[in-house]
Amino acid sequence: GEDVEQSLFLSVREGDSSVINCTYTDSSSTYLYWYKQEPGAGLQLLTYIFSNMDMKQDQRLTVLLNKKDKHLSLRIADTQTGDSAIYFCAESGNTGKLIFGQGTTLQVKP
Amino acid sequence: DTAVSQTPKYLVTQMGNDKSIKCEQNLGHDTMYWYKQDSKKFLKIMFSYNNKELIINETVPNRFSPKSPDKAHLNLHINSLELGDSAVYFCASSRRPGLAGFNEQFFGPGTRLTVL
Numbered sequence: 001g002e003d004v005e006q007s008l009f010l011s012v013r014e015g016d017s018s019v020i021n022c023t024y025t026d027s028s029s030t031y032l033y034w035y036k037q038e039p040g041a042g043l044q045l046l047t048y049i050f051s052n053m054d055m056k057q058d059q060r061l062t063v064l065l066n067k068k069d070k071h072l073s074l075r076i077a078d079t080q081t082g083d084s085a086i087y088f089c090a091e092s093g094n095t096g097k098l099i100f101g102q103g104t105t106l107q108v109k110p
Numbered sequence: 111d112t113a114v115s116q117t118p119k120y121l122v123t124q125m126g127n128d129k130s131i132k133c134e135q136n137l138g139h140d141t142m143y144w145y146k147q148d149s150k151k152f153l154k155i156m157f158s159y160n161n162k163e164l165i166i167n168e169t170v171p172n173r174f175s176p177k178s179p180d181k182a183h184l185n186l187h188i189n190s191l192e193l194g195d196s197a198v199y200f201c202a203s204s205r206r207p208g209l210a211g212f213n214e215q216f217f218g219p220g221t222r223l224t225v226l
Contacts (some may be wrong), residue, residue: 098213
């Protein structure tokens with residue numbers, strides 16, 4: 001079946017890099033996504049990667065995809081207090097719907 | 111201009127009552143969704159409609175009934191509310207997802223439902 005797993009919590013100091021990891025099971029996923037949920041708000045798409053890519057960089061964000069191990073990571077360089085949020089990994093399942101992980105709460109300490 | 115809006119933002123009610131949550135999107139999308147986010151922040155899809163037609167119906171008690179009067183609106187009606195229904199409910203919309211296609215979903219701000 002389709003399943004996506006993430007660690008639940010990450011704490012970093014301002015200015016450090018953050019790395020959030022995710023594993024998924026559906027090898028037919030064409031796209032993998034990272035969504036961000038700020039307190040009291042809905043989710044917003046942060047970035048995504050097509051499954052035939054290994055890496056995608058977008059300003060402070062770097063997405064790495066290891067398709068063999070079904071492992072996805074999101075690296076945030078120079079983490080700021082405004083990056084404090086919950087980050088959800090998601091895959092497009094074979095029915096076209098999104099399957100979300102449990103979310104990783106990122107805490108950024110000043 | 112709000113892309114996906116939900117009303118109400120907060121809903122506090124007694125067990126056994128019936129309540130509705132409304133959702134509207136002005137993005138011109140064909141597909142709309144309802145998600146439930148529990149107290150541990152776990153997000154699970156409940157329903158999806160494409161152009162007023164139900165396309166995803168996860169294992170949800172039949173006390174939950176979605177209704178889509180047109181493709182810009184998807185409402186959620188809940189009968190005989192139970193304590194376990196307390197959660198944040200999110201509406202979302204997207205272009206029609208292909209089986210292996212890109213599927214960016216746009217989320218509303220959520221409705222926090224508390225059942226006493």
